[in-house]
Amino acid sequence: MSHQKAKICGCGYPVVQRTSWTHENPGRKFKGCRFYNFETGQRGCDAFDWVDEDILEWQKDVTNHLLSEKQRLAMEMKIIKGRAEFMEHEMKRLNEEHEKMKVKYEKMRKKAEGSSKIKNEHVYILISLCAIVSVVVSALYVMVFA
Numbered sequence: 001m002s003h004q005k006a007k008i009c010g011c012g013y014p015v016v017q018r019t020s021w022t023h024e025n026p027g028r029k030f031k032g033c034r035f036y037n038f039e040t041g042q043r044g045c046d047a048f049d050w051v052d053e054d055i056l057e058w059q060k061d062v063t064n065h066l067l068s069e070k071q072r073l074a075m076e077m078k079i080i081k082g083r084a085e086f087m088e089h090e091m092k093r094l095n096e097e098h099e100k101m102k103v104k105y106e107k108m109r110k111k112a113e114g115s116s117k118i119k120n121e122h123v124y125i126l127i128s129l130c131a132i133v134s135v136v137v138s139a140l141y142v143m144v145f146a
């Protein structure tokens with residue numbers, strides 16, 4: 001293991017310090033090629049040196065356990081967020097439906113009010129007809145029997 005400062009890798013760039021998150025070396029720091037990519041495993045050259053000492057078995061276990069726990073929580077969080085988003089969406093939809101129902105109800109109420117107005121008009125006509133008829137009848141009564 002060399003501890004020279006500002007070591008230059010095969011690509012001609014100073015090596016960079018990174019942290020390994022592999023199952024074998026979780027959290028262990030190393031210096032290597034700046035073009036190394038964890039996800040793809042691609043690298044510019046083979047420059048590689050551990051910075052930290054080898055991890056003990058129990059440290060590996062604890063770190064891996066915490067990592068998987070962290071992943072589990074992140075997954076759960078994602079699910080909860082998804083549910084919250086769905087609920088929000090559903091609430092919005094229900095609110096819109098409520099608004100629509102309100103408008104519909106208002107229309108129906110106005111219609112019902114209008115038809116009851118018509119009914120009232122009918123009642124007035126009937127009452128005035130009754131009044132006219134009773135006047136005519138009593139007039140006739142008076143004419144016939146007086």
Ligand SMILES: [Zn+2]
Pocket residue numbers: 009010011012013033034035044045046047
């Ligand atoms: Zn390199």
